Amino acid sequence: MKTCTKCGASEVIIEKKHSGQRFCQDCFIQGAQLKILKDIRKYKLIEKGDKVLVALSGGKDSVMVLDILNSLYERNIIDMAAVTIDEGIKGYREDGVRIARDHARRLGIEHNVVTFKDSFDTTLDDIMASSSERGACTYCGVFRRWILNREARDMGATKIATGHNLDDETQAILMNYLEGNIENLTRIGPKTSSRSEKFTVKIKPLREIPEKEVALYALARGLEVHFAGCPYASDSFRGEVGQFIKQLSRNHPTIMYSTLRGFDKLKPVIKKEFAKEFDVGLCMQCGEPSAHELCRACTFCSELDTE
Incomplete structure (x- = not known):
């Protein structure tokens, strides 16, 4: 009978193929928490006194x-x-909003719900029903970043924490390489340093945690979560790359870790050669920070208005 590598308990809930370790529920939860807190210290994601959104x-x-x-x-x-x-x-989104509200209320923290409709006078469903040639993830990513930066400033946050996991990060690395977006590669990492104080720094505490372990953590902790996937994600390039990486991982369980480690070693060289500095001003339409007269969100909104 296989037992927990750490405590010897017989009720094992996970066996990590990349390391050969097995863990019971309690040891798995404790190990995941310690790993993430260690990464927060290692990469200096959070400082005492930060307000994290x-x-x-x-x-x-x-x-x-x-x-x-x-x-x-x-x-x-x-x-x-x-x-x-x-x-x-x-x-799709209704259940997620309800669950988010419940968790924020349970922990007693400040919580805002912001809609695309209120911010941009449209919804993602409306956008994708139009004749636009851009993918859903392109619009969603730009609009979400715009909202997050504005909310962080309005709520006095010093950091924005997102839920990007190991799968997400390796997908982003491979996607940008395949598309030749070398400048985008210079911005991938555990902590996205801002080119301007007008942008709030973003951090990724789960960057080294595989997606399946994130799901298991939620179940082991008894946390209510919205497991449904975005209906637009499967048709995206990211979705295709994600499936490719998952197929590779079946026979090569360390592939995501090696991809991440290799990239992190290369990044300083890539950044030195390809990173560009931009003068960040304010968007003439919405007043949010932008390297051009119009920020990308306002550019997209203008395009949608003319379609």
């Missing part, structure tokens, strides 16, 4: 981030708030 969708990743950071919040190391973005995806 959690991008809380209600899904497994953001709920795990909230759960981990709550341990710092309860010890008065940080202040914490949350924002939930409703993109306007009928039949």
